[in-house]
Amino acid sequence: MKLHHLILNIAVGFALTLAVSAERLPRSAAALAFSGNDFACDLYAQLKSTEGNLFFSPFSVSSALAMTYAGAKGDTAAQMQKVLRFPESQTETHSSFAALLKHFEEVNASKQAQLNIANSLWPQKGAPLLEDYLSLVRKNYGAEITSVDFVDDEPKTRKRINQWVEEKTQGKIQNLNEKPFNSTTRLVLVNAVYFKGTWLDTFEEDRTKKDQFFVWDDPPVQSSFMRQTNRYRYWEGSDAQFIELPYKGRELSMLVILPANKTKRALEKIEKRLSSKRIAQWRDKMKEQRVQLLLPKFKMTWGSTSLVEPLEKLGMQEAFIFEKADFSGMNGHRDLLISNVIHKAFVEVNESGSEAAAATEVLLWLGGMPKKPPSPPPVFRADHPFIFLIQDNATGCILFMGRVVNPKE
Missing domain, CATH: 3.30.497.10 (Antithrombin, subunit I, domain 2)
Incomplete structure (x- = not known):
């Protein structure tokens, strides 16, 4: 044959x-x-x-x-x-x-x-x-x-x-x-x-500055970090921070998952837990609040x-x-x-x-009005390897998925 x-x-x-x-x-x-x-x-x-x-x-x-x-x-x-x-x-x-x-x-x-x-x-x-x-x-x-x-x-x-x-x-x-x-x-x-x-809220180019991105076993690399403080859906767990960046129309978004520390083991721990149910749970816990965001261009x-x-x-x-x-x-x-x-x-x-x-x-x-001044917004500083995915918010369908280990590669 x-x-x-x-x-x-x-x-x-x-x-x-x-x-x-x-x-x-x-x-x-x-x-x-x-x-x-x-x-x-x-x-x-x-x-x-x-x-x-x-x-x-x-x-x-x-x-x-x-x-x-x-x-x-x-x-x-x-x-x-x-x-x-x-x-x-x-x-x-x-x-x-x-x-x-x-x-x-x-x-x-x-x-x-x-x-x-x-x-x-x-x-x-x-x-x-x-x-x-x-x-x-x-x-x-x-x-x-x-x-x-x-x-x-x-x-x-x-x-x-x-x-x-x-x-x-x-x-x-x-x-x-x-x-x-x-x-x-x-x-x-x-x-x-x-x-x-x-992006629903675009970054101002003149605020993009060079800074260090920490690569696991290698010296830090210089990367261009976009910066802004805005309202995002955000949640912080014991081993990671989660932020959702909406695109214009709010029907698609990028979910960024940042390990709490800069070690390879920290990212691997999150990778082992990835599942549709877990991602849905993380998203359910996220609430809109002001966040100071620093994200590298890549x-x-x-x-x-x-x-x-x-x-x-x-x-x-x-x-x-x-x-x-x-x-x-x-x-x-x-x-x-x-x-x-x-x-x-x-x-x-x-x-x-x-x-x-x-x-x-x-x-x-x-073949409500606080008695004390408001606390500063949390900082989401993606200066070490992270996971990201692009989802359709209506269905939850993951269109793209990946991780950034070195934004300069």
């Missing part, structure tokens, strides 16, 4: 606002967002051993794999459903994604932020996919479908897909596929997300990185094994397997707001 590839690309970017109520979403979509956050934390747990800065889009990875899951059967589907924290029903999974995507379309239409999400399929000419499968991904994921030639015109095909990703991410993800596609590639699936917006590109090993460790194994993988829901045959899952992400945070992009590629092979 000849071995063929199926490749799935995902590109993601983020900005700074949303404007749609969660009440307009089906409960199943809100449930998918919540369980998807558990997948986000599971994946973070697998990636946290990576040295230095970390940044990825769990929503991008989940979306791309959801389109692949749509063609999975048997044990392959069961493993993917469990690892990705999808509902037991395939129908519910895909309809819930459709509702989330509609929600994000409405956010983009509000003009408060740029939030563009696009999906596409690039099947090999002469290797037809089942109409039921194509109809499902068109209906639920709005996927564009374009036939290409991986066998005799690989360079042009790769360039065309890379250009699509670059266009959908406003140029932030370039050359996602640097290596040539194998001649047995039969399908490439691509998810692209771009998000850009503005910009990073993370990847391209293979996610095969992390996904295998989480329990998604059969999808990568020839003669065990079952993606017969795509083409009617058990001759496809995932050969790789590649993710690449970009983020920049500055005085005006944030911008980010990411890309993931999955390859499948055929």
Whole structure:
């Protein structure tokens, strides 16, 4: 039996606002967002051993794999459903994604932020996919479908897909596929997300000053710290401070989690506790108050990185094994397997707001008045490694997640 590839690309970017109520979403979509956050934390747990800065889009990875899951059967589907924290029903999974995507379309239409999400399929000419499968991904994921030639015109095909990703991410993800596609590639699936917006309260550039950022085992580095005192949702626990920075429209926000001390162990302790339930609990404890905030400007590109090993460790194994993988829901045959899952992400945070992009590629092979003066506001001084995430406030869906170990990298 000849071995063929199926490749799935995902590109993601983020900005700074949303404007749609969660009440307009089906409960199943809100449930998918919540369980998807558990997948986000599971994946973070697998990636946290990576040295230095970390940044990825769990929503991008989940979306791309959801389109692949749509063609999975048997044990392959069961493993993917469990690892990705999808509902037991395939129908519910895909309809819930459709509702989330509609929600994000409405956010983009509000003009408060740029939030563009696009999906596409690039099947090999002469290797037809089942109409039921194509109809499902068109209906639920709005996927564009374009036939290409991986066998005799690989360079042009790769360039065309890379250009699509670059266009959908406003140029932030370039050359996602640097290596040539194998001649047995039969399908490439691509998810692209771009998000850009503005802080609700922008920082004044003339207040940005250089200061020390403490890196764990290395000398401190000089970093540009943005500064302002304003009202933020804030909470301080015994081992960390939590602050939520809203974007214009208050529908998206950045949650920053700062360990109470500067040691590596302090950050690792928080990383071990990450879960959708824990994040929700932290956010519930946060109250709006005046906070003196110092946050470093940072910009990073993370990847391209293979996610095969992390996904295998989480329990998604059969999808990568020839003669065990079952993606017969795509083409009617058990001759496809995932050969790789590649993710690449970009983020920049500055005085005006944030911008980010990411890309993931999955390859499948055929095979009151106080009596005393008021107390000074608490100080949130992010001058040592911290965790941050971008969430849709309406659903709680984590769009992006990462940590800053060195803002100068």
